[in-house]
Amino acid sequence: MKNIFVERQDSLLRIAITEKDKLIGCRMEEEGTEVYPGQIYKGIVKNIVPAIKCAFIDIGRGKNGYMYMDSKFNNVDIKKGQEILVEIIKESMGSKGPKLTNKITVPGRYAVIETLNNEISISKKIVDSEVQNYLRKNIQKPDNTGVMLRTNAEKVPIDEINDEIKRLYEIYQDIVRRSKLSNKPEIIYNDDGALGKVLRDLLDEYTEKVIVNSEKDFHFIENYIKNKKDIKIKLERHNSSIPIMEYYSIEKKILELRNNTVELHCGGSIVIDKTEAMYVIDVNSGKNVRQRNIKNTAEITNIEAAREIPLQIRLRNLSGIIVIDFIDLEDDEVKNKILNILENGFKEDKNKTIVYPFTELNIVQIARRRRGKSILDYIEQRCGNCNGNGKVLKLSYLSNLIRNNILRLDSESENFNKHIYIEVNDEYRNIILNHTDKFIKSIAGEDKNIYVKFIKSFDTYKVFPLIYQSQIEEKNIYRIYG
Numbered sequence: 001m002k003n004i005f006v007e008r009q010d011s012l013l014r015i016a017i018t019e020k021d022k023l024i025g026c027r028m029e030e031e032g033t034e035v036y037p038g039q040i041y042k043g044i045v046k047n048i049v050p051a052i053k054c055a056f057i058d059i060g061r062g063k064n065g066y067m068y069m070d071s072k073f074n075n076v077d078i079k080k081g082q083e084i085l086v087e088i089i090k091e092s093m094g095s096k097g098p099k100l101t102n103k104i105t106v107p108g109r110y111a112v113i114e115t116l117n118n119e120i121s122i123s124k125k126i127v128d129s130e131v132q133n134y135l136r137k138n139i140q141k142p143d144n145t146g147v148m149l150r151t152n153a154e155k156v157p158i159d160e161i162n163d164e165i166k167r168l169y170e171i172y173q174d175i176v177r178r179s180k181l182s183n184k185p186e187i188i189y190n191d192d193g194a195l196g197k198v199l200r201d202l203l204d205e206y207t208e209k210v211i212v213n214s215e216k217d218f219h220f221i222e223n224y225i226k227n228k229k230d231i232k233i234k235l236e237r238h239n240s241s242i243p244i245m246e247y248y249s250i251e252k253k254i255l256e257l258r259n260n261t262v263e264l265h266c267g268g269s270i271v272i273d274k275t276e277a278m279y280v281i282d283v284n285s286g287k288n289v290r291q292r293n294i295k296n297t298a299e300i301t302n303i304e305a306a307r308e309i310p311l312q313i314r315l316r317n318l319s320g321i322i323v324i325d326f327i328d329l330e331d332d333e334v335k336n337k338i339l340n341i342l343e344n345g346f347k348e349d350k351n352k353t354i355v356y357p358f359t360e361l362n363i364v365q366i367a368r369r370r371r372g373k374s375i376l377d378y379i380e381q382r383c384g385n386c387n388g389n390g391k392v393l394k395l396s397y398l399s400n401l402i403r404n405n406i407l408r409l410d411s412e413s414e415n416f417n418k419h420i421y422i423e424v425n426d427e428y429r430n431i432i433l434n435h436t437d438k439f440i441k442s443i444a445g446e447d448k449n450i451y452v453k454f455i456k457s458f459d460t461y462k463v464f465p466l467i468y469q470s471q472i473e474e475k476n477i478y479r480i481y482g
Helices: 131-138 149-156 158-180 194-201 215-225 251-258 294-316 332-345 375-378 395-412 426-434 437-440 469-478
Strands: 002-009 012-019 022-030 040-049 054-058 063-067 083-090 100-101 106-107 111-114 118-120 145-148 186-189 207-212 234-237 261-263 269-273 279-284 320-325 354-355 363-368 380-382 389-395 419-425 448-456 462-463 479-481
Touching: 002 194, 002 215, 012 194, 012 251, 012 395, 022 106, 022 194, 022 251, 022 294, 040 158, 063 083, 083 158, 106 158, 111 158, 111 215, 118 131, 131 158, 149 375, 158 186, 194 215, 207 215, 215 234, 251 375, 269 294, 279 294, 294 320, 294 332, 294 375, 332 354, 332 363, 375 380, 389 395, 395 419, 395 426, 395 462, 419 426, 419 469, 426 437, 426 448, 437 479, 469 479
Parallel strands: 002 207, 063 100, 118 145, 207 234, 279 320, 419 448
Antiparallel strands: 002 012, 012 022, 040 054, 040 083, 040 186, 054 063, 083 100, 106 111, 111 145, 261 269, 269 279, 320 363, 354 363, 380 389, 419 462, 448 479
């Protein structure tokens, strides 16, 4: 059974999904800083470039978004200066603004309202023709939009689906109304963010428990699951002062995602690297020497790697072009088995993923739709001390980890934690010393004396209390607050 943990701290939302104490899913969202897929904006067309059939649109968030012009989207006649309702389908990347579409969708658990068509479409995972016909005959579709029925529609009474369609259509009407009343580029609808997407996509009959630390999120989820016949979960409010990810030992598992090497049970490993254009995954036999010949070693290692790779891709939210370099194989039957394992591993993936056949060099190519940033984009930043070639923890994320440590120390004994000593990479020196108050607030250190020593160690940090007077006097040269 699965458990879902929802931890909201300041501007960072983190959601972890575990199964038998193994981390199988992770979502993060930084509030108020960026645009996200699913958000809907009132935009103004700022420029049109006919050579690439692309319109650039101001949505009021700094970078202009871009939208491809295509007759199937009925947008080839838009003009510069025109007001337009658009949806984010890909977030900003580097200097590139977000990708937009004028096809507006309002998703629910069982159905999706969508514009630019007036049809009823059904998830390909609903394969029973009788069920398909029943749904088509009994769905109450709005006159001026299309409806796409999701896989979960097969599990609930038709009245529940129609009630949701009615609610989604009311949301769509409100989006249109608010867009007409708005006189500037701005967000109109935010799709409930990462939490809403997780509830729609991942809550199922295999979910046992959802644990949250925010009262607002607790009531949001409570309202979401109310009267839904296909959801039977236990919703819990986390009341400990120790943050959820630290309390349930999930923090360590999230940080392990920074390791580009994943060990396999057979003794082999997979190594995940990112280039400018793609992700490259290398399969190594490593310590798998138990087999009697090279052929068996390659087959067993490749098969085990094929089971692990979809999990790692989904867990880390890798997307775009992914190339897998398997150990050399000649047996076509084994190659087909590996391809089937990969495809089954992406069967429940909500991001569209295509697995291509083996090439002559025993390489498999995967194309996975980009939806949201990779987990490492929330955790890491380029290191300034090595000309940007290495990565260190983002200061915002490191501050969160330090805060967890301080809260844990407070829960153990409030009497001995008035003086906190911290060691961090010298990379953070300037920003911490120039914005000390902000840093102190981010680590929940306002009521303490904080000592920070900046060290050259590449990627470690320490947090511990100074208990004895001799310790306090020795470390006093590192005091930055209190």
